[in-house]
Amino acid sequence: MLSVYGYWPSFHDDIIKEVTLGIDGIAMNILMQSKPEDVEKECMVKLKFLGVEDMNLEGWYSCNIVLDIEFEYERENIxxxxxxxxxLTGCIVSKSMSAEIKFF
Structure with a gap:
């Protein structure tokens, strides 16, 4: 994220397209509406939450628009x-989190 954006985005007005729950964790695909001016292609960010300790997600809708996503350390978790x-709104508590960017 930092190499493309130069900063960690807030995900404001970006769209959550898919959430996948699995025994390995949770994956969230976010279509980025906000992107740096020099990035012309559309991009999708996949946030991966591994070692999920707790989660509470609710309000899935046909269009899930983010106000913001905040991350904080809580003891040994994120x-x-x-x-x-x-x-979609809620909270995920996990051991680790990573982000991948795909352009199309």
């Missing part, structure tokens, strides 16, 4: 708080 303008 607490990821998803606030929505519309749709």
């Amino acid at each position: 607490k990821s708080m998803i606030c929505a303008s519309l749709g």
Whole structure:
């Protein structure tokens, strides 16, 4: 994320397209509406939450628009708080989190 954006985005007005739950963790695909001016291609960010200790997600809608996603350390875990303008909102507490960017 930092090499493409130069900063960690807030995900404001970006769209959560898919959430996958599995025994290995949770994956969240986010279509980025906000991107640096020099990036012309559309991009999708996949956030991976591994070693999930707790989660509470609610409000899935046909269009899930993010207000912001905040991350904070909580002892040895990462607490990821998803606030929505519309749709999915909640919290994921995990041992680790990573991000991948795909351009199309």
